[in-house]
Amino acid sequence: MRYISTAFKGRNRTSLNLLALWCLATWAFLYWATTLFFTRPPDPHHWAELRRSQIPRRIWQIQLPMPESIPASGIRREAHTLSWLRQNPHYTYTRLGTDDAREFIQTHYADRPEYLETYEALQNPALKSDLLRYLLLAAVGGVYSDLDTKALKPIDDWVPEPYKPHARLLVGFEWDQRDEKAPKWFTYPIQFQQWTIAAAPGHPLLHGMLDYVFVQLQNLTSVHNTTLDSLQFTDEEIWTATGPRAWTETIWRYLRDHEGLGNLTDLSRLQEPRLLGDVLVYPINAFGSGQIHSGSYRWLTPKDGLVKHYFDGSWRVQM
Ligand SMILES: *[C@@H]1O[C@H](CO)[C@@H](O)[C@H](O)[C@H]1NC(C)=O
Ligand SMILES: *[C@@H]1O[C@H](CO)[C@@H](O)[C@H](O)[C@H]1NC(C)=O
């Protein structure tokens, strides 16, 4: 045996190499041939769908420089971003950094120079990121989602078929009080999350939100008798000025004044998305699964889950 293996060693290696090469070439050819035969042409039904939907095919994410004290969970973030790209191959994906954000506001809000001024004056990345998402969606629309979210379903499948021609703003809860005791800071029986929001451009609720944020910021500077750029916000002030409390307040006012919603508790225990005017409100599991409250589906991915939020808590100031 030993004799044979030594004698054939040289030739053996050559033929093995040739065999490997041949396999590789065959595989490449078959792969190419398969793509020729099995790649489906763009589905006309799919394009018709897209035209029916009011939400532009854009995904926005924001990555502003964070204080060094925050551990960067870079790897998971990239995996999350991939989930958005994979689920939505027909969408434009944009991740805005510092310069892109400035450019965007300059371009789209040239007639409102105070927007850029305010945005630049804010020092806290959480506040900037909050404000920026409202500015993005109000101007050009699309889907905004935080970096610590994973896409569970293609965006084209988010809106139930009959609502597609009507829904121009998609919002969801993070908290539904039900029979529970409200935690500190929770002012409403329902709290809307603002880690994922989708909108058609120019939705009046988003413009209302921008007005609300600017009033709040103005108020805080006068309460603290200081300028915006030297203001140190507490977590609760962020919550109230640009965060979920501000967002909930704005949605509540809008639905009350324009869509005749009597009480936010009317939305409690929602099981299916509910369209109020052109605002589509999703139940807790759409964006808020995996929580220990609000009737959220806790362990596995719920059937009606659209996005999974990982609560990396990047909005906090004391980081
Ligand atoms: C202004 O801010 C203070 C402190 O956060 C708050 O108590 C007050 O209600 C605010 N006023 C308005 C009009 O929002
Ligand atoms: C506000 O601050 C300015 C200077 O920063 C000071 O002169 C003024 O007295 C302060 N006003 C109040 C009400 O504290």
Ligand SMILES: *[C@@H]1O[C@H](CO)[C@@H](O)[C@H](O)[C@H]1NC(C)=O
């Ligand atoms: C909404 O309903 C809750 C409970 O049914 C009630 O306590 C609350 O006062 C209502 N709020 C408004 C604004 O009517």
